[in-house]
Amino acid sequence: MHYSPYVKAGLLALAVLIGSLAGWELYLRSQGFELSYNDDEDLWAYHHQQVYEASAANPVLIGSSRMKFGLDLATWEATSGLAPTQLSLVGTSPRPLLADLARDKDFKGTVLVGITEGLFFAPSGSYPEQQANKCTAYYPKWSIAQRTSFFLNRHLESQFLFLDVERFNLRSLLNRAGVANRPGVFALPAFPMKFVTDGFNRQTTITKDFMADTSLQNEQRAIWMYVFTKAPKAPMSDSLLTSIFNEVKSDVARIQKRGGQVLFVRMPTSGKVWELEKQVFPREKYWDRLIAKTGAPGIHFQDYPELSKYECPEWSHLGPADARTFTKDLIRIAEQKTGWRIARPSVAATPAHTSTLAVR
Amino acid sequence: MVFNSYTFIAFIGVVLLLHNAPLPWKVKKLNLLVASYLFYAVWNPPFVLLLWLSTIVDYLVALALGREENQYKRKGLLVLSLIVNLGMLGYFKYGGFLMDNFVALLSLAGITYQPPGADIILPVGISFYTFQTLSYTLDVYRRKFAPEKSLLDFSLFVTFFPQLVAGPIVRPGELIPQFKVPHRATQTQFVWGLFLLTLGLFMKVGIADGMLSETSDSVFGVPFPLHPLDAWAGVLAFSGQIFCDFAGYSTCAIGVALCLGFVLPDNFRYPYAAIGFSDFWRRWHITLSTWLRDYLYIPLGGNRLGTTRTYINLMITMLLGGLWHGASWNFVVWGALHGVFLGVERLFRDRPARLPEMPLATDTVITQASLLPAIPMSRSVSRFGLALLTFLLVTLTWVFFRAPDFGTAMRLLLSMFGVIPVQIKLLATIDMYKVFVVTVGLLGCHWLMRDKSVVAVAERTPWWLLGLGWAAMLLVLVLTQKSTGSFIYFQF
Structure with a gap:
């Protein structure tokens, strides 16, 4: 022919x-890489559809990466019988998400807000808010075409590693080329490729390889130290902090007025990250004032021995096994603190057994 | 629906299947029409009503214009069409802008006015299809084109999905006659169409989104002055991004249409190799520049009413051309700068001491697209120097085009020339490398291809080399997927 x-x-x-x-x-x-979903605006928008079903048993989770790593969705679902909606966004402030839920007159559910002080108290319009704003702006415009593409893409992503944008996209590979930057330029270094995977439910999980490899853990620890010490920081004046408290207080009040509930959670960190956070964001200036100003309940890991016993493999996030016991204990403590009914009667919330845990 | 999506792959698969099925031509056209409405509706279904309104009004007005001999009545019909089309455009695109300026004027007069909150959503591609239908009504009014009797053919002309939302802006004579006889792509046309689709997507996804958009977004998004290197890198990144994004869309549109057996006009001819601004406008967004020339510049009097009037006409054309892109004073400034550069170029060209004449390009599209004749130049080095100068000036105008407001544009311009002493370094070195490589590559490619066409070069290339190049583009496309957004020109 x-x-x-x-x-x-x-x-x-x-x-x-x-x-x-x-x-x-x-x-x-x-090379041993595990499949992972792209944690993008489409996946976020897909889960956002479920916020109107939220209750204490299946709350909406907003926050940054620590909520995505440390709140184990499967454990929560097994305990309460209902799956929470994970809307936390890595590296962002959840304030725009809280404000978005507060503005939404149809939202009357329960929200768990993860507090990572360096992100949560970032000034309005700053970089940590951009991704959150992008998502809140994206959802109302999520078109039929985008939904269809998402539907097709999720099936492909579940089959092929090379479709992982975060790790194997050309842009990501070029950014890993190791080209030195000019003095004075802050650029977030690329995380180890075997650090985490993302599930379709937006659960972020530290990989087995990472948990087993201390050199990878040290590499990531060095990145956190670089971020904490070199990242440009906007000065945090007291008036700015007060305006943030007022803004959050107003958002919380709007949700509560409609019958909704808000619970703040400070997730565990350890090692030098926790040491630095204590110095830079003293609890009495940030966390305590946030709880006092808003009047909403809060759970700080430091206040509970069962939540503060963990050592994060790279000082900032819980490993997968720890996330499971942490979630179980958090549910029990949340019920005691707020009076909310979360666990199913048949799975009465009891302290998690530590014998099977990798508690360090 | 965007070309760079899985939805489009599924969509075009079904459309091609139906178009190549043994069905009557009328049924195939009906399929294309339904597909076109679907293509548009998956963004925002209610806006299809606007397309229908525009289609019905212009179809009926044109039929009446064809029958009517009374000049007053004909003018009335034309005015009706203009009111409907420009009214829609004005409301959706310029409503907020006009209200903001009205409030600002009242404020200057000491009157405080708070307008009712109106969050107007801009229908995708409204400027494109409005200009396309306007050209039809104007051509029928001038009796340059006979009114189309078939509502199906006319609706398809307004709605034809490959070029509906971002051009090329097609004239009735270029497309409607193609609907009269059965069209089906030959084997070569089909494969060449797929090649053009790949090339367009490579430009958009691989270059514009994959290599440049992040840098450009960062630089134009910061609220503080930057180090000159960073400012230049950001502006050059946008220069490359806007070309690859928009020319990429046009190339995709031409390719998709060709897969169906239809031919659309060229919209870009290596504009960054332009020598002078008149040459630039013969190569950049050709279907808009010819539209502005035929329906605005020439009716205003063109260059027939004396020197001063010519400059005024030129400036009006470019100001409105700027405003066509969006409701913002920044676009007006962008248009004004192009008007000034065109005027200055004309001034130089009209000086008594003339350089030796160079023959004009004979290509019909280029000749048609010309607002002004080309600058006569002789030596290749000086020609290249002038092309570089043109590119740099065009790049400076992009600052106003891309910046969110006038203040940002000015801050960036001052940063580029080191006028502001605060010099914050923003960009990672790898991002600067990407901008440098793409800019040099783009300029080199445009210069080498200046008087050539892709098809002519492909015909001279061994098939295996063409296949490897094609594979490389496809690989980049797949490996860059999902780091991509909507086409910039959708918002216009």
Whole structure:
């Protein structure tokens, strides 16, 4: 059969493409990488649809990465019978999300707000707010076309490693090229490729490889230290802090007025990260005032021996096994503190057994 | 629906299947029309009503214009069409802008006025299809084009999905006749269409989004002055991004149409190799520049009413061309700068001492697209120097085009030239490398391809080399997927 040069070129292109992608996929699998979903605006918007079903048993979770790592959704669902809606966003302040829920007249549910002081108290319009604002702006405009693409994409993402944007996208690979920056430039270093995976329910989990490899843990610890010491920080004046408290207080009041509930949670950190956080964001100036100003209940890990016993592998986030026991204990403490009914009667919330845990 | 989505892959698969099925031509056209409405509706279904309104009004007005001999009545019909089309455009696109300026004027006069909150959503591509239908009504009014009797063919002309939301802006004579006879892509057309689709997506996803958008967004998004290197990198990044994004869309549109057997006009001809601004406008967004020339510049009098009037007409055309892009004074400034540069160029060209004449490009599209004749130049080095100068000036105008407000634009311009002493370094070195490589590559490619076409180069390239290049683009596309957003020109 005679083919025109264009057809021959097209067939060759297709063959090279399929061959290259198959080779790349096999290589990635041979390196032990685990499949992960892209934790993007579409996945966030997909889960956002469920906020109107939220109650104390299946609250909306907002916060930053520590909520995504440390709140184990499967454990929560097993305990309460209902799955929470994970809307936390890595590296962002949850204030825009709280404000969005407060503005939404149809939202009357329960919200757990994770507090990472460096992100939560970031000034309005600052970088940590941008991703959150992007998502809140994206959801109302989430079109039929975008929903359809998301539906198709989720099936592909569950099969192919090379579709992982965070780790194997060309931009991400170029950013990992190790090109030194000019003095005075702050750029977030790339995290180890085997640090975490994301589930379709937006659960972020530290990988087995990372948990087993202390060199990877040290690499990530060094990154946190770089971020804490080198990242440009806007000066936090008392008036700015007061305006943030007032803004949060108003959002909490709006949700409570409609019958909703808000609970603040300070997730565990350890090692040098916790030491630095204590210095930079003293509890009495930030956490205590937040709880006092808003009048909403709060659970600080430091106040409970069962929540403060953990050592984070890279000082900032809970490992997967710890996340499970932490979640179980958190539910019990939340019930005691607030009087909310979260656990199913058949799974009466009891202290988590530590014998099977990797408690360090 | 955007071309760079899984939804589009599924959509075009079904459309191609139906278009190549053994069905009557009328049914195939109906399929294309339904597909086009679907293509548009998946963004925001209610806005299809606007498309229908525009279609019905212009269809009926044109039929009446064809029948009517009375000049007053004909003018009345034209005014009706203009009111409906420009009224829609004015309300959705310029309503908020006009109200803001009205409130500001009242405030200057000491009157405080709080307008009722109106969050107007801009229908995607409204400027494109409005100009397309306007050209039809104006051509029928001038008796340059006979009114289309088939509502199906006319509706398809207004709505044809490959170019509906971001051009190329097609004239009735370029598209409606193609609907009269059955069109189906030949094997070569189909494969070439797929190649163009890949090339367009590579430009958009691989270059604009994958290499440049982050840098440009960062630089234009900060509220403080930057180190000159960072400011230049950000502005050059946008220069490359806007070209790859918009020309990428046009290339996709042309490719998709070709897969169906239809030919759309070129919209870009390597504009960053332009020598002078008149040359730039023969190469950048050609279908808009020819539209502005034919329906605005020439009716205003063009260059037939003396020197002063020519400059005024030129400035009016460019100011309105700027405003077409968006309801913001920044776009007006952008248009004004282009008007000034075109005027200055014309002034130089009209000086008594003339350089030796260089033959004009004979290509019909370029000749048609010209607002002004080309600058005569001789030596290739000076030509390249002038092209670089043109590129730099065009790049400076992009600052106003991209900046969210006038203050940001001025701060960035001052940063670029080191006028502001505070010099914050923002960009990672790898991002600067990307901008540098893409800018040099883009300029080199435009210069080498200046008087050539992709198809001519492809015909001279061995098939295996073409196939490898094609594979490389596809690989970049797949590996850059999802780091991508909507096309910039959708908002216009």
